[in-house]
Amino acid sequence: MDTIETLLTRKSTPRLNEPSPSKEELEIIFQTALRAPDHASLKPWKFIKVSGAGREKLARASLSALKKIDSKKALESEEKILNAPFRAPLIIIVISSIKEHHIVPEIEQILNNTVILLDPSFNPDGLQRFAHWANTNRPVSPNTDPNDREYHEAWPGGRTNHYWFDMNRDWLPVQLPESRARIETFYEKEPETLEWIDSFNNVVELPDPLITELHSKGYSYDDEKEWWVRVWSTDTLDGKEEVLEVYKKEDDKWMQMMYGKDGELFYESEVINYD
Numbered sequence: 001m002d003t004i005e006t007l008l009t010r011k012s013t014p015r016l017n018e019p020s021p022s023k024e025e026l027e028i029i030f031q032t033a034l035r036a037p038d039h040a041s042l043k044p045w046k047f048i049k050v051s052g053a054g055r056e057k058l059a060r061a062s063l064s065a066l067k068k069i070d071s072k073k074a075l076e077s078e079e080k081i082l083n084a085p086f087r088a089p090l091i092i093i094v095i096s097s098i099k100e101h102h103i104v105p106e107i108e109q110i111l112n113n114t115v116i117l118l119d120p121s122f123n124p125d126g127l128q129r130f131a132h133w134a135n136t137n138r139p140v141s142p143n144t145d146p147n148d149r150e151y152h153e154a155w156p157g158g159r160t161n162h163y164w165f166d167m168n169r170d171w172l173p174v175q176l177p178e179s180r181a182r183i184e185t186f187y188e189k190e191p192e193t194l195e196w197i198d199s200f201n202n203v204v205e206l207p208d209p210l211i212t213e214l215h216s217k218g219y220s221y222d223d224e225k226e227w228w229v230r231v232w233s234t235d236t237l238d239g240k241e242e243v244l245e246v247y248k249k250e251d252d253k254w255m256q257m258m259y260g261k262d263g264e265l266f267y268e269s270e271v272i273n274y275d
Contacts, residue, residue, distance in 0.1 A: 015087045016087065016090070017089065020088075030047055039103045040103065044099055047095055048095065049092055050091040051089060058085045059083070062084070073085065098110070117189050120185070129153075130172075132149055132216075136216050137150045211228070214247055226250035229247075232244075233241070244258070245258055247271065253269060254270070255269070
């Protein structure tokens with residue numbers, strides 16, 4: 001059978017029976033796999049053969065790993081996961097490992113074997129504003145009533161296109177075909193790492209729980225002093241006096257500080273158990 005005929009007549013089989021490939025046949029399979037293109041011909045692949053009782057260990061390890069990521073999904077798919085390795089007498093696991101190289105750095109090797117999914121936001125400021133509104137106004141239990149406060153964002157609200165669809169906010173209700181395709185692709189790839197990158201290509205850290213709380217309570221961020229601040233006004237014998245309540249992160253710890261007249265610090269304490 002020639003190569004073209006093999007490619008045209010191949011088919012996938014959901015379940016394979018004994019016998020598994022012999023040692024000689026496996027060697028040919030591995031050598032063929034090593035001919036696959038890779039960056040700088042590093043051949044970073046490692047092959048792990050799983051057979052016999054090892055398949056049960058693989059099934060248990062797979063279920064345990066999924067429980068740490070999504071316990072609900074693990075419970076729903078437990079039977080399927082435990083039976084999956086027994087669909088073939090031999091399983092070959094392919095691993096890409098990092099190798100020291102004088103030309104190709106580690107990060108380049110990682111990127112070469114990484115699938116990157118870009119989900120663009122055409123209006124990042126609106127997206128952030130909408131996410132803040134939804135998170136601060138959503139009910140404890142999901143509510144699909146269109147009259148719920150969560151779905152009536154205060155001005156400035158969303159911008160619609162010619163067909164009155166707000167594409168920038170549809171990632172939450174997922175009503176449009178485009179949004180459904182995006183979400184379907186996301187779950188198909190199931191990325192292990194999520195990064196939010198703004199329009200200036202800066203990686204934005206996901207908000208600290210305290211930052212979310214401060215923002216909802218009306219604190220504003222001072223870029224120059226790198227702290228969150230809110231101004232209080234209090235009555236004194238000499239009239240009104242303004243007090244600054246400040247939250248600032250120092251050495252991975254949040255500090256709460258109060259500044260009075262002439263910028264004098266009169267209170268300082270570490271913030272504990274804010275999440």
